[in-house]
Amino acid sequence: xxxxxxxxxxxxxxxxxxxxxxxxxxxxxxxxxxxxxxxxxxxxxxxxxxxxxxxxxxxxxxxxxxxxxxxxxxxxxxxxxxxxxxxxxxxxxxxxxxxxxxxxxxxxxxxxxxxxxxxxxxxxxxxxxxxxxxxxxxxxxxxxxxxxxxxxxxxxxxxxxxxxxxxxxxxxxxxxxxxxxxxxxxxxxxxxxxxxxxxxxxxxxxxxxxxxxxxxxxxxxxxxxxxxxxxxxxxxxxxxxxxxxxxxxxxxxxxxxxxxxxxxxxxxxxxxxxxxxxxxxxxxxxxxxxxxxxxxxxx
Amino acid sequence: xxxxxxxxxxxxxxxxxxxxxxxxxxxxxxxxxxxxxxxxxxxxxxxxxxxxxxxxxxxxxxxxxxxxxxxxxxxxxxxxxxxxxxxxxxxxxxxxxxxxxx
Numbered sequence: 001x002x003x004x005x006x007x008x009x010x011x012x013x014x015x016x017x018x019x020x021x022x023x024x025x026x027x028x029x030x031x032x033x034x035x036x037x038x039x040x041x042x043x044x045x046x047x048x049x050x051x052x053x054x055x056x057x058x059x060x061x062x063x064x065x066x067x068x069x070x071x072x073x074x075x076x077x078x079x080x081x082x083x084x085x086x087x088x089x090x091x092x093x094x095x096x097x098x099x100x101x102x103x104x105x106x107x108x109x110x111x112x113x114x115x116x117x118x119x120x121x122x123x124x125x126x127x128x129x130x131x132x133x134x135x136x137x138x139x140x141x142x143x144x145x146x147x148x149x150x151x152x153x154x155x156x157x158x159x160x161x162x163x164x165x166x167x168x169x170x171x172x173x174x175x176x177x178x179x180x181x182x183x184x185x186x187x188x189x190x191x192x193x194x195x196x197x198x199x200x201x202x203x204x205x206x207x208x209x210x211x212x213x214x215x216x217x218x219x220x221x222x223x224x225x226x227x228x229x230x231x232x233x234x235x236x237x238x239x240x241x242x243x244x245x246x247x248x249x250x251x252x253x254x255x256x257x258x259x260x261x262x263x264x265x266x267x268x269x270x271x272x273x274x275x276x277x278x279x280x281x282x283x284x285x286x287x288x289x290x291x292x293x294x295x296x297x298x299x
Numbered sequence: 300x301x302x303x304x305x306x307x308x309x310x311x312x313x314x315x316x317x318x319x320x321x322x323x324x325x326x327x328x329x330x331x332x333x334x335x336x337x338x339x340x341x342x343x344x345x346x347x348x349x350x351x352x353x354x355x356x357x358x359x360x361x362x363x364x365x366x367x368x369x370x371x372x373x374x375x376x377x378x379x380x381x382x383x384x385x386x387x388x389x390x391x392x393x394x395x396x397x398x399x400x401x
Contacts, residue, residue: 033330
């Protein structure tokens with residue numbers, strides 16, 4: 001069972017030594033067993049990684065993220081065909097019909113709005129927004145045809161981060177950059193889990209953008225987004241910009257416990273549980289099998 | 300939780316040396332770190348995974364010699380007295396904390 005996150009800020013070389021990750025740092029060597037590692041984040045552009053290590057990382061399903069000059073996650077690598085039954089799973093995935101996809105998408109959006117609600121309830125107490133979100137959650141239609149997701153998100157973000165806040169991908173203000181960072185790491189974790197379970201990440205259910213290689217990943221992570229929003233609110237509250245300590249704090253929070261399927265699990269485990277149950281629910285066309293985070297709060 | 304493994308293996312013949320090297324490499328591959336010569340420790344996130352692991356360790360032991368194992372909690376490990384020498388860099392950075400910052 002993998003449970004460690006390794007965050008490399010300063011190192012000359014990373015290589016393999018007897019199924020251990022060997023990190024060379026100022027002529028000192030540190031060994032970390034690969035079987036413990038879930039994710040490696042490399043936040044500098046001097047580290048050299050050997051090909052032998054890359055191969056072994058794929059074997060152990062370890063997610064390797066490289067950050068660019070602006071310290072934002074930019075590349076992630078994973079073994080593509082690492083599942084033992086890759087054809088069987090893919091065949092089942094191709095059989096998912098539009099009926100079940102639309103229903104599942106509806107359910108995921110409902111969960112997402114409910115989780116947004118739980119964040120608002122925990123942090124703020126604005127009856128008006130809560131009432132509107134509750135009614136939106138109830139009104140979500142097949143395939144979310146009436147776009148309740150977008151309407152809910154607007155109210156939710158304005159309530160959480162202030163009236164002037166506009167959610168944008170390229171924006172550099174404190175909250176947007178932290179959200180982008182958090183979502184990116186979450187997306188990478190989901191991509192790892194989706195691929196490790198043998199699914200093809202491009203064939204989504206709600207997202208069908210022909211230019212997106214990770215449609216299915218974006219579908220699956222929807223209900224986990226409020227967890228990131230909550231952390232960003234807590235961490236960035238009095239910050240002027242997103243610095244390295246806060247980034248590390250954001251990543252470290254992936255070990256917080258979230259309520260899922262009647263028990264408390266780390267967010268990393270919850271992601272795996274979600275993907276497993278998602279596959280089961282889609283294959284058997286029984287949406288009650290889906291286990292998902294019961295609220296957006298992971299402390 | 301930590302599992303400590305202490306071993307003494309005969310090293311007289313070439314064959315015995317081979318078995319010793321194989322066992323030592325096996326321990327490192329499985330995530331043990333060397334505390335001292337012939338004393339190795341592995342970190343576990345919880346007791347269940349430790350108990351499961353001990354079963355697989357038992358299947359990979361050398362036939363001759365003496366091997367002992369002891370499970371202790373993080374707290375007990377922390378309380379170990381260091382009389383001469385100090386903690387290695389490895390020991391300081393890689394603890395039971397889920398996030399390792401290098």
